[in-house]
Amino acid sequence: MKLIQKSANGLNKSLSDDDRQKATKLSMDMMKRKLQLAEMEESLPRKNGRYLRIILGCVNVSLMNKDDRYNYKDEYEKFKLVVTGIGFLVSFFNLFLFKYRFMDMALMFLLVWYYCTLTIRESILKVNGSKIKGWWRTHHFLSTVASGVLLTWPDARSYHEFRDRKSVV
16 A cells, blocks of 8 residues: 555656546545554454463453453553552551561562552553553563562561561651
8 A cells, every 4th residue: 555655646746637636535545444454453353462471371362342442441440449459458557557477478469469460451451452651561560579579588587677677667
């Protein structure tokens, strides 16, 4: 289509008025076809990224319907809101009420699970055409790693010094 359009643009200068109108109409038809092709491509299943292929295998996660895409994004936002609220409450209890390692580990497990789930959901959204920024996804991957390190930190003096120091803030 690009080749035809370039050829038509080159010929436009040497055409009569009647032919120029036909060329303009042809150009408009080509634009309409491009839009139709883009619309059709949007509804076709997309290939999963490497991360989703590793985590889920060869599962098709493309959502064909725009309503399904919107509902999935809405569920993603609700998930973030609910788990953030739960995480806030657990953090508050850990900071002021409970000083038990078990509660710290429960919070860290919640964070690892939350960020793992977010990265999977964001990858699915990305496959379905969402405009999630790369830095946002990178932040969630790094947060998963940081939470995993905190979860596996042994119950030693260094952990208790860290726990007491972060409580003072």
